[in-house]
Amino acid sequence: xxxxxxxxxxxxxxxxxxxxxxxxxxxxxxxxxxxxxxxxxxxxxxxxxxxxxxxxxxxxxxxxxxxxxxxxxxxxxxxxxxxxxxxxxxxxxxxxxxxxxxxxxxxxxxxxxxxxxxxxxxxxx
Ligand SMILES: [Zn+2]
Numbered sequence: 001x002x003x004x005x006x007x008x009x010x011x012x013x014x015x016x017x018x019x020x021x022x023x024x025x026x027x028x029x030x031x032x033x034x035x036x037x038x039x040x041x042x043x044x045x046x047x048x049x050x051x052x053x054x055x056x057x058x059x060x061x062x063x064x065x066x067x068x069x070x071x072x073x074x075x076x077x078x079x080x081x082x083x084x085x086x087x088x089x090x091x092x093x094x095x096x097x098x099x100x101x102x103x104x105x106x107x108x109x110x111x112x113x114x115x116x117x118x119x120x121x122x123x124x125x
Contacts, residue, residue: 006044006058008036020045020056028054037061041102066095067103071121079110079120 012035020033031049038044041061047054060068069089074080080088086096096119100107106122 004040006038006040006042008044009039010037011035012037016047016049019054020047021054023054025052025054028052040104061102062095063098063102064104066091066099067105070096070099070103070107070119071105074107074119074121079108079118081112082117082119085119 014033014035016030016033019029025047028047028049031047031052034046034048036044036046038058041063042058043061044058045056066089069091070085073085073089082093082096085091086093091099099105100109100119108120108122110118110120112118
């Protein structure tokens, strides 16, 4: 797991879409949502409306969630070709690449004689 203090390496301002915290502050709703992304891939969303703020917690970003999805699938199925993982889990090639690079799961990347790429879990199943 991640053992550092998350800091925003990038902040995107998006439209408000809904509450981002259990500690809801309705006054902060209806404005914008600032999405901070840490270098590790975790994200934190903060609703801002004028001087009102509702801050969420740091959460695993899409790369981490996809990496966990792939890990669980490989645990069940064993080593699989990248193409099958992509199709079976409904991910794009880029999603898989980012998950392997940025997610906090270690993968083994293998290539067979025909040049197809396979993915396995580090340390076997
Ligand atoms: Zn971080």
